[in-house]
Amino acid sequence: MALNGYLLITGLIFVLLGLYTLADPQGAVNAGGLGFQLETVAAYSQMRGAGGGVTLAVGLMLMAAVTRASLERPALWAVALVLGGLEAGRLVSLLVDGVPPPNVAVGMLFENLGLWQAIYWLTEGSDTA
Numbered sequence: 812m813a814l815n816g817y818l819l820i821t822g823l824i825f826v827l828l829g830l831y832t833l834a835d836p837q838g839a840v841n842a843g844g845l846g847f848q849l850e851t852v853a854a855y856s857q858m859r860g861a862g863g864g865v866t867l868a869v870g871l872m873l874m875a876a877v878t879r880a881s882l883e884r885p886a887l888w889a890v891a892l893v894l895g896g897l898e899a900g901r902l903v904s905l906l907v908d909g910v911p912p913p914n915v916a917v918g919m920l921f922e923n924l925g926l927w928q929a930i931y932w933l934t935e936g937s938d939t940a
Contacts, residue, residue: 814883814932814936815877817928817929817932818873818874818876818877818883818886818887819873819874819877821870821873821890821925821928821929822870822871822872822873822874822876822877822886823870823874824870824925825866825867825869825870825873825890826867826870826871826874827870828862828866828870829862829863829864829865829866829867829868829869829870830863830867831863832858832859832862832863832866833859833863833864833867834863836849836855836858836859836862836863837849837855837858839858839862839863840858843914843915843918844912844914844915845915865893869889869890869893872885872886872889873886873889873890884933887929887932887933888933890925890926890929891926891929891930891933894922894923894925894926894929895926897922898919898922898923898926901915901919901922
């Protein structure tokens with residue numbers, strides 16, 4: 812039950828963020844307080860693809876895993892790899908670029924929470940996942 816709750820809530824967050832970024836890439840950047848403008852077709856394409864499409868796809872996989880037990884472990888691996896990669900990139904930025912502003916740090920906190928929950932379900936919760 813708890814695993815399904817994690818998959819559903821995390822999946823819903825990914826789906827909503829993905830849809831928002833697909834629909835309004837600049838709005839998603841502004842909502843994140845990231846402080847940059849999308850000025851070219853390439854920039855919009857990158858945001859819609861990586862920020863929207865990939866995020867939506869992971870969210871749909873997580874939500875599908877709620878009803879299909881055979882997708883639980885692949886979905887957990889997907890979210891662990893996506894959030895782990897995101898946090899690895901943020902760590903490089905922390906070391907190279909400096910301390911991010913508070914809004915990014917709060918995002919990192921939530922991303923890490925999701926990452927460590929996925930790792931928990933892949934290890935400790937392995938008998939149920």
